Amino acid sequence: MHIPAAQTRRIDEGDDAVDLGQSPGDIIVLxxxxxxxxxxxxxAHRLDGVATLRLASLMALSHxxxxxxxxxxxxxxxKLILIRLLGGKGYWDYGLERVVALARGQGIALAVVPGDDKWDASLAAHSTVAPDxxxxxxxxxxxxxxxxLxxxxxxxxxxxGKTDAPPPxxxxxxxxxxxxxIGRPALDDLKGAWVDPARPTAAIVFYRSLVQGAATAPVASLIEALGEAGxxxxxxxxxxxxxxxxAAILSGLFETQPPDVVLNATAFALSKAGAVHQPTVLDAPGRPVLQVVFSSASEEGWAESDRGLGIRDLAMHVVLPELDGRILSRAIxxxxxxxxxxxxxxxxxxFVPKSDRVRFVAELARNWTRLGRVAASERKVALVLANYPNKDGRIANGVGLDTPASAAGILRAMADAGYALESIPENSSALMDVLLTGQTNAIGTAAKGSSGPESASGARNETVSLTLQDYAELFxxxxxxxxxxxxxxxxxxxxxxxxxxxxxxxxIHRFGNAVVGIQPARGYNIDPKETYHAPDLVPPHNYFAFYMWLRDAFGIHAVIxxxxxxNLEWLPGKALALSEDCYPEAVLGPVPNIYPFIVNDPGEGRRPSAAPPP
Structure with a gap:
């Protein structure tokens, strides 16, 4: 009978027998x-040749x-077998009986201990080494x-009998x-490693189990990328x-060294569905909390997935964390x-970090800290209004939402908060008058003085522009x-x-340090109703030019x-955990994105490739 060589598998894929192909070793850990x-x-290198070591997953030994x-x-x-068994004897019943019989029959030292932090004397009784x-x-x-370890x-x-006893x-x-x-660092040790303590600070919250298993490569990579991002x-x-x-230790650290942004890599949520939301320990600094995903899938599986995350990661890192109001970033x-x-x-x-995803999250974190640190009078913000279908009569549409009134109200609130705004419309009618007298998504809505056709409202006023030379460099x-x-x-x-x-x-129309723009169409010379939600239609050049002007020419700190x-969230790409080739990321980049949405219809606004939770 041919037994296939071992492959990486899950515990629920253990119906087939496998041959791990390992030669004997002095010490074996399961x-x-x-x-x-x-x-x-x-x-393993710390054994320095005094004993040989073999490692095997119990998930590969289920048959x-x-x-x-x-x-x-x-x-x-x-000569010695160490078994870490999570779930008690019943988890690996046949295997435990077989190993115990072998150890007792051949005089092999055997230690059977729990796989968690709760001691189980009945499980340890299967050992042949002394209980202590x-x-x-x-x-x-x-x-x-x-x-x-x-x-x-x-x-x-x-x-x-191979070496002296190590420290306890x-x-x-x-x-x-x-x-x-740095083993067990203090806060002063971290400050000594920082390039400049005056820089903004990003807290990275992650599980202790990664330290226990020396699996901190993603954290180290994120530390490095944050440093490069300033x-x-x-x-x-x-x-x-x-x-x-x-929670008490974390709260104390946040009081001593308040972060400008929190990057959370732990799963699940502290809040409960249906209950009145209460701030969590992550919210104590009063700063944005970005959810960072250490995916349980392989990079190959992620790259091939249109959804981006598997069911388990989706539940643990997206659905439940939204109850705490966390903002999904990327799988890194x-x-x-x-x-x-x-x-x-x-x-x-x-856990293998992916450098471009780590870098994106670091840049996103930097931009959130930048938004929080810059004075209101210096902040630049864009308000982008939907236009579906792409007709002038449908500009700023919103079922259940008076979008023009909301936009005008946001502008007034910004002015009251100290933003440097100029000539803002007094109400929704005034805002729509401004929008309809400039460039829209209607092809041929040329600026005043141009040779293009006029709209029904007459000649169009000039809005903003991006030269082809600048576009080529950004493209x-x-x-x-x-x-x-x-x-x-x-x-x-x-x-x-x-x-x-x-x-x-x-x-795009400018009102001092705020602009209001009409979101470009997904394309031209196509049926807008049929293509608005098309998952494979790439956006045209003018779509990229619109967001390039906002990001690079105007220099927005955030977009609303x-x-x-x-339609940004419907562009080609993954639904979650975007890659650099996903069009929403290519268009928007690491810009803080706020997406207010009517609360009674979240399904329409929750394809989160582009939008954080409302």
């Missing part, structure tokens, strides 16, 4: 926790024949981090600061946001099986796939019908999309 096995793999084969080929030659020794091995694993291996080697387990706090290559990182690990001691790391590790003859699974910065898609569908930018006299003429509903 665990269902990928992060723990990866941590042991990183610590009885896999257990028998592994026991015969690998376990039988071991089994509990010490368990404590090394429970406390975790690189030093404790290395000392666990050294203690195992000590039990089989060093407790890892429920919550605390973390920094690469933001100081304040990384804080917690056992859970619901743990009182973790993925779970990957590494290359074969010759020291452990295993393929440790690790060249877009990802290659995006540039190719736009050029293939719409041709050269100078052929765009909204180009006149060497420039794009855009439906007003109305039901815009």
């Amino acid at each position: 665990s269902a926790a990928d992060t723990e096995l990866a941590g042991f793999a990183q610590a 009885p024949y896999s257990v028998d084969l592994y026991a015969e080929k690998t376990l039988a030659g071991a 020794d089994a509990e010490r091995l368990w404590r090394y694993c429970v406390e975790g981090d690189a030093d404790n 290395a000392n666990a291996l050294c203690f195992a080697a000590y039990l089989i 387990p060093r407790p890892l706090p429920k919550a605390g600061l973390w920094w690469p290559d 933001v100081n990182a304040l990384p804080v690990f917690v056992s859970s946001l619901k743990d009182p001691s973790s 790391s993925f779970k990957e099986a590494g290359d074969q590790d010759p020291l452990t003859q295993s393929r440790p699974v690790r 060249s910065r877009l990802p290659r796939a995006v540039r190719a898609g736009v050029s293939e569908r719409w041709g050269a930018p100078e052929d765009d019908p909204f180009v006149r006299d060497g420039a794009f003429h855009l439906a 999309h007003v109305g039901k509903h815009g």
